[in-house]
Amino acid sequence: xxxxxxxxxxxxxxxxxxxxxxxxxxxxxxxxxxxxxxxxxxxxxxxxxxxxxxxxxxxxxxxxxxxxxxxxxxxxxxxxxxxxxxxxxxxxxxxxxxxxxxxxxxxxxxxxxxxxxxxxxxxxxxxxxxxxxxxxxxxxxxxxxxxxxxxxxxxxxxxxxxxxxxxxxxxxxxxxxxxxxxxxxxxxxxxxxxxxxxxxxxxxxxxxxxxxxxxxxxxxxxxxxxxxxxxxxxxxxxxxxxxxxxxxxxxxxxxxxxxxxxxx
Amino acid sequence: xxxxxxxxxxxxxxxxxxxxxxxxxxxxxxxxxxxxxxxxxxxxxxxxxxxxxxxxxxxxxxxxxxxxxxxxxxxxxxxxxxxxxxxxxxxxxxxxxxxxxxxxxxxxxxxxxxxxxxxxxxxxxxxxxxxxxxxxxxxxxxxxxxxxxxxxxxxxxxxxxxxxxxxxxxxxxxxxxxxxxxxxxxxxxxxxxxxxxxxxxxxxxxxxxxxxxxxxxxxxxxxxxxxxxxxxxxxxxxxxxxxxxxxxxxxxxxxxxxxxxxxxxxxxxxxxxxxxxxxxxxxxxxxxxxxxxxxxxxxxxxxxxxxxxxxxxxxxxxxxxxxxxxxxxxxxxxxxxxxxxxxxxxxxxxxxxxxxxxxxxxxxxxxxxxxxxxxxxxxxxxxxxxxxxxxxxxxxxxxxxxxx
Numbered sequence: 148x149x150x151x152x153x154x155x156x157x158x159x160x161x162x163x164x165x166x167x168x169x170x171x172x173x174x175x176x177x178x179x180x181x182x183x184x185x186x187x188x189x190x191x192x193x194x195x196x197x198x199x200x201x202x203x204x205x206x207x208x209x210x211x212x213x214x215x216x217x218x219x220x221x222x223x224x225x226x227x228x229x230x231x232x233x234x235x236x237x238x239x240x241x242x243x244x245x246x247x248x249x250x251x252x253x254x255x256x257x258x259x260x261x262x263x264x265x266x267x268x269x270x271x272x273x274x275x276x277x278x279x280x281x282x283x284x285x286x287x288x289x290x291x292x293x294x295x296x297x298x299x300x301x302x303x304x305x306x307x308x309x310x311x312x313x314x315x316x317x318x319x320x321x322x323x324x325x326x327x328x329x330x331x332x333x334x335x336x337x338x339x340x341x342x343x344x345x346x347x348x349x350x351x352x353x354x355x356x357x358x359x360x361x362x363x364x365x366x367x368x369x370x371x372x373x374x375x376x377x378x379x380x381x382x383x384x385x386x387x388x389x390x391x392x393x394x395x396x397x398x399x400x401x402x403x404x405x406x407x408x409x410x411x
Numbered sequence: 412x413x414x415x416x417x418x419x420x421x422x423x424x425x426x427x428x429x430x431x432x433x434x435x436x437x438x439x440x441x442x443x444x445x446x447x448x449x450x451x452x453x454x455x456x457x458x459x460x461x462x463x464x465x466x467x468x469x470x471x472x473x474x475x476x477x478x479x480x481x482x483x484x485x486x487x488x489x490x491x492x493x494x495x496x497x498x499x500x501x502x503x504x505x506x507x508x509x510x511x512x513x514x515x516x517x518x519x520x521x522x523x524x525x526x527x528x529x530x531x532x533x534x535x536x537x538x539x540x541x542x543x544x545x546x547x548x549x550x551x552x553x554x555x556x557x558x559x560x561x562x563x564x565x566x567x568x569x570x571x572x573x574x575x576x577x578x579x580x581x582x583x584x585x586x587x588x589x590x591x592x593x594x595x596x597x598x599x600x601x602x603x604x605x606x607x608x609x610x611x612x613x614x615x616x617x618x619x620x621x622x623x624x625x626x627x628x629x630x631x632x633x634x635x636x637x638x639x640x641x642x643x644x645x646x647x648x649x650x651x652x653x654x655x656x657x658x659x660x661x662x663x664x665x666x667x668x669x670x671x672x673x674x675x676x677x678x679x680x681x682x683x684x685x686x687x688x689x690x691x692x693x694x695x696x697x698x699x700x701x702x703x704x705x706x707x708x709x710x711x712x713x714x715x716x717x718x719x720x721x722x723x724x725x726x727x728x729x730x731x732x733x734x735x736x737x738x739x740x741x742x743x744x745x746x747x748x749x750x751x752x753x754x755x756x757x758x759x760x761x762x763x764x765x766x767x768x769x770x771x772x773x774x775x776x777x778x779x780x781x782x783x784x785x786x787x788x789x790x791x792x793x794x795x796x797x798x799x800x801x802x803x804x805x806x807x808x809x810x811x812x813x814x815x
Contacts, residue, residue, distance in 0.1 A: 161527030168524055172515040218499040253486035253528050319434040402441035405490045408483075409428055 154254045162257050166264040184269045185276040186229045189398075192220045195341055214284045221277050222371040223340030225332065226298065226364045229270040230306045231331060237261040237310025238327050241318050245411035255404055259311055263303065270299065281371065289374035296364045301385050305359055308392025315399045318407050338364050359385035416499065416609045418579050419485070421463035423494035426455040426480055454480045455635045458494070462580065467612035469622035469643055471650045472632035478615050481632065482506060482584055483611065500579025503529065506766050507584070508569040514558035518549065518568045521557055525572045539575045546601075547571040548594075563591050570598055582613045599625070619647045672784035676711060676772045679704040679749055681789040683768070691792040693759050695807045701754040703770055710745035714783070715776065718754055719769040720761070722805060728761065730769075736778040760807035763796045 155162075177183065196217040209364070240258045241248065241335045248255060281288055317323040344352050355361050362385045366377035429448035431437040436446040455477045455524055462468060472478050483489040485496050486504045511528055512521050522543050526536040544553050547567040549560075557565060572582070581602065602625065606612055622629055622643050629646035631638045631653075639649055681687050682702045693699055701718060717732030733740050743750050770789045774781035796802065 157530065157532075158527070160533040161524075161530075164523055164527050164533070168513055168516055168520060172513050186590075212809070246507075247511050249483065249484075249488055250510050251504075251528055253530070316438065319437060331735070399441070406437070408489050 151254070151256065155256055155260065158254055161253075162260050162264065165257070165261045166225075166268065169261065169265050170268070184348040185273045188224050188232065188273055189276065189280075192217060192224050195220050195224075214286070218281060218284060218286050219343070219368060219372050220341060221280065222368040223364050225270075225273055225277050225371070226302055226367040227335060227338065227340055228273060229266060229299070229302050229361075230360060230363075231335075233263055233268060233303060233306035234313070234331065235312040235328065237307065238317055238324055239314065241314055241407060241411070242321075242324070248408055249411055255407070256400065259307065259314065263307060267299075267303070269314075276302050277371065290369060291376050292376055293302040294366070294370050294376050297382075298363060298370065301366075301382060301389055302360075302363050304361065304389030304393055305385060308389055308394075308396050311396035312392060312399055315396070315403045315407070318403070318410055324332045336362065339368075340364055355379065356384070359388040417461040418464050418499045419460070419613070420497040420499075420550050421458055421460040421485070421494070422497070424455060424481075424484060424491050424496060425453060426462055426477075426484055426489060426734040427451045427492040429451045453635055454485070458637050460630065460637070460640075462611040462613065464579070464609040464611055465606055465630065467606060467614060467626040469629040469646075470613065470615045470627035470632060471617075471622065471629060471646060473654065477635040478548035478632055479506075479584065480635075482582055482613070482615065486582060488680040498580065498732070501576070502580040502582065503573050503576070503578035504582040505570065505573050505584065509557075509562075509565040510569075511566065512557050512569070515556050517556055518547070518553040518564075519544070520559070522568060522572045525569070526575070528575070531576075535576075537738065543571045543575045546575070546597075563594070565707050567594055570594075574598075574605075577608060577610055579609070580611045581605060584615045585617065590688040603796075622647065670784070672772065672782045674784060675709045676714060676744065676784050677706040678770050678772060679706050679788070681768065681786070682768045682776050683790055683792055691790065693761075693792065693794050695763065695794050695802075696758050696760055696797060699756045699759040701756070701768065703752050703754070705743075705750045705752065705772065707750055708747045709745045711774070711783075712741055713774040713781070714740040714744055715773055716740060716752060716803075717769075717773065719770045719771070721767050721769065722769075723765045728766065728805060732771075732776070758807075759794065760809070761794045762803065762805040762807060763794055764805065765791060766791055767791045 174183075179186075237259050238264050241255070244258055278288060313323055316367050317327075337355070337358055339355065344355055344361070344365070347355065362378070362381040364380060369375055369377045428451070429437070430450040430452065430464075431440070431446060436444075437448075440446040457661040460468070470478050470481065480489065482504065483506070484491050485498075486502065486506065487496075511525055513524065516524065519540065522540060523533075531539075547553065547570075549564050549567055552560065552564060553568070557568075560568075561801040563701050583602075588722035591610060599621075602610075602612065612625065614622065614626055617721070626643050628640065629643040630640045631646050631650055631761060633653065637645060637812050653658075663690075680703070683691055683698050685693060685703060686698055703718075707714070707715070717730065717734075720728045722728050767788045769785070769787045769789050771785045772783040773785070774783070
């Protein structure tokens with residue numbers, strides 16, 4: 148474990164450089180560059196707002212703003228986009244770099260870290276864009292923003308733990324790469340992103356908290372929509388799951404790294 | 412130099428690929444479930460090799476002999492199943508040129524990226540980047556995206572980066588085969604300089620010249636085992652003999668593989684004869700004849716018997732048939748007893764090599780009309796050069812030289 152961290156530290160320049168390169172290659176040939184990273188999620192927000200706000204009659208309980216629903220959506224999609232990107236990219240990261248892994252000896256864990264770094268950068272940009280929109284919509288954020296790093300950490304931990312575990316298994320069983328995106332689609336709708344838990348029947352609410360992402364998304368919403376600190380007791384469960392999946396990922400990595408290159 | 416501590420020690424190295432039948436079993440076995448691999452395929456077994464500083468060893472072997480596996484085990488991308496690899500010092504490997512290059516990034520950015528991949532820090536790369544640029548000699552292209560490069564230019568940058576710092580062990584896998592002659596020479600010069608300074612070299616190549624000039628020792632891998640080790644000359648000779656054996660084997664394997672046709676007329680056997688009886692080795696220019704025994708008990712209006720000689724790669728060398736020779740055969744059909752026909756070749760004017768014979772029965776001038784029996788690789792034979800008048804190539808032309 149210690150040597151693993153040490154080697155990763157030794158490769159820190161490579162990781163940072165590779166994140167930069169990924170940005171550079173992504174924007175090498177399109178003019179809007181970084182803007183595209185935030186246009187996609189914002190477009191998603193706009194679509195859901197247009198389609199659903201009429202149906203869901205715009206007003207959210209406990210918030211006085213005509214754009215309440217758009218704000219609520221933005222918070223949810225902000226958190227979902229990080230989770231989704233990290234999980235999806237980690238899922239395929241080893242397969243994508245199969246040839247590299249086979250022919251150059253370097254610490255394999257740099258690859259998911261590069262992906263994560265890139266996703267975090269995207270997340271930061273989208274976060275800033277969200278803040279800007281909130282200000283424009285006359286719903287300026289409060290000091291509760293200081294809780295955001297904790298939410299990002301939990302979100303990232305869970306996404307990385309699951310993503311890495313599935314990413315490693317995907318090398319051996321390629322069906323996993325096909326199943327996980329499908330699961331993610333269901334997952335999106337099973338998470339209170341486009342609706343609120345208060346819209347659900349009482350009996351189902353507890354069930355929704357079984358989804359570790361619910362508490363994380365609700366944390367983002369608490370901070371950005373309602374302007375208060377997240378329900379910390381609710382976060383214990385996702386935090387434990389994040390730690391558990393990360394531990395599983397590390398265990399799998401240690402076992403699999405021997406055989407991963409054999410299969411690639 | 413031989414008395415130095417070896418920079419590379421390979422002890423009893425083996426690599427097995429395991430098949431668990433289903434991958435779930437493999438994954439469950441990590442968690443301690445008692446699943447045993449269903450089959451093990453040993454790509455390498457029992458390899459022992461030492462490399463002293465400044466020593467160059469060439470590795471030859473056919474495709475699938477385990478060369479790449481060995482290099483991957485040495486560089487550490489693969490983990491050995493048995494034995495170990497001890498590396499003393501810095502190792503640099505060129506297993507594939509242009510690997511890890513981003514086409515959209517410039518040569519300079521890629522150089523930083525690859526150097527980072529090899530474990531160089533930013534500052535270290537800063538210190539060598541000018542040397543890399545100078546050595547690559549691609550001018551302003553160094554700051555252009557790699558997608559605009561020719562493969563030769565990519566190779567220049569790739570080699571420059573990998574060889575920018577003198578390693579203690581340099582591993583090269585046929586990478587130098589591409590690129591222009593000028594740069595190849597430059598690469599070899601650099602490799603020689605490294606060698607003189609104490610770099611050990613492990614070199615995989617199909618180019619016998621490169622192995623001979625660069626290496627003082629060579630090893631031959633065959634089916635995952637180290638078959639022989641010795642001077643490059645003896646090893647390369649041994650290797651060539653091995654390949655020749657293989658070629659014959661593959662021709663024999665191909666023989667009899669393709670047999671098709673309606674079966675209305677059938678070829679019972681085909682044999683090759685010299686002056687003194689059946690044989691399958693001929694000296695180029697000797698007389699030969701092909702005897703074909705046919706089963707023609709069905710009456711057929713139209714029958715053609717054809718022969719086709721192919722070289723070891725399956726290229727058609729010569730073919731003819733009874734139609735082209737102007738001999739109608741339909742009168743032979745409808746008789747129960749086997750019929751023997753003979754093609755005589757006064758001079759078998761083929762070049763040295765292995766050949767296979769296809770015999771076919773069909774209607775008309777080609778088999779596309781009606782194919783009765785088509786037998787690819789009915790037999791194989793060797794042609795050797797006459798010792799008194801050797802020549803090369805696939806045909807023996809009767810060439811005279813006059814001085815006027």
